[in-house]
Amino acid sequence: MIERVRDQRELLAALERAPVVLLVGARQTGKTTLARTVVEPRSESYFDLDDPRDLARLAEPMTALEPLRGVVVIDEVQRRPDLFPVLRVLADRRPRPATFLVLGSASPTALRQSSESLAGRVDVIELGGLRATDVGEEHLDDLWLRGGLPRSYDAIDDEESIRWRLNYLRALAGRDLPEFGMGLPATTIERFLGLVAHAHGQLWNSAVPARALGISESTVRRYVEALHDALVVRVLPPWHANLAKRQVKSPKVYLRDSGVAHVLLGIDDRAELLRHVRVGSTWEGLVIEECVRWAGPMMTPYFWRTPNGAELDLLLVRGDRRVGVEVKRADAPTMTPSMRAALAELSLDRLVVFYPGPRRCSLAPNVEVVPAATLVEQGPT
Secondary structure, eight states, X not given: OOOOHHHHHHHHHHHHHOSEEEEEOSTTSSHHHHHXXXXXXXXXXXXXXXXXXXXXXXXXXXXXXXXXXEEEEEEXXXXXXXXXXXXXXXXXXXXXXXXXXXXXXXXXXXXXXXXXXXXXXXXXEEOOSOOXXXXXXXXXXXXXXXXXXXXXXXXXXXXXXXXXXXXXXXXIIIIIGGGGTOOSOHHHHHHHHHHHHHTTTEEOOTHHHHHHHXXXXXXXXXXXXXXXXXXXXXXXXXXXXXXXXXXXXXXXXXXXXXXXHHHHTTOOSHHHHHHSTTHHHHHHHHHHHHHHHHHOTXXXXXXXXXXXXXXEEEEXXXXXXXXXXXXXXXXXXXXXXXXXXXXXXXXXXXXXXXXXXXXOEEEETTEEEEEGGGGGTOOOO
């Protein structure tokens, strides 16, 4: 098992801060495995609501939970959203005898209940797949090809990894995504995901999948929002300092896991990936996802584009601080007109250009070319 040091550290810090920690993420990102590093699964303080025996233990939740001490884990909490008001009462006890670690597969019900019932008492952590820091510099290409879902990355070979990802997609389409309001047959949801994969890293045009699937554009937009809520897709909005002067309205879409994107695109191995027309887009998606996770919830991600073609792949904003990120799959990136325009128009504090090469260099004041492998050690900010 790969040790996820950064995620463990973040989780332990949250458990110190808040009486309730809500750990959310898409299916199979490793939430349960991470929780089991904190609490032994056979402990009386561990409740797996996929297990009917644990569901029965919580038939009277106050009676079951009130005597417990230390960290208490409730896994798959979306099956019992009625627990949140009980957790609010237990979280308000002084001194605090227990901290509750609550796991959910990004259920809309769980997130809504937590924000309403546990306002001011809950710390929310979003868990993605394996990070570059988890696998190390020498395995960054494996992470790109197979993605960060642990069972896909850890598969014994590429064929087994592909088989696992195909089964994962079928489970998403048949069971999980309908819970987010995607009212289509499972095979049509898989087709929809394929259309998203072909738009990976591009401006989203709802008219294309609407025509392909015979549904309205408003329905397509709603389904993309559902995929975003399910943490399957990242919808990156355009940056505009003034709504009245907004120049680009459409967002860009990225499948959060590069391995899922590759299997939807029919990419089976590294040689095929390097020949594929989307090789630059999936590489860009991997680096952007790593950068957003490094930046954390304190910085908001955008992209920037103007009608005359100037573009910035990622803009991270917190207050007056602005950090730009460009992703280049090139041997020796150079200063471009888009970079100059971004520096001038966005007043960037820093512009980082990630590329697959081994050396870092400066292109201009506050503009640095950085090997993508440095994402193992540091982020863009």
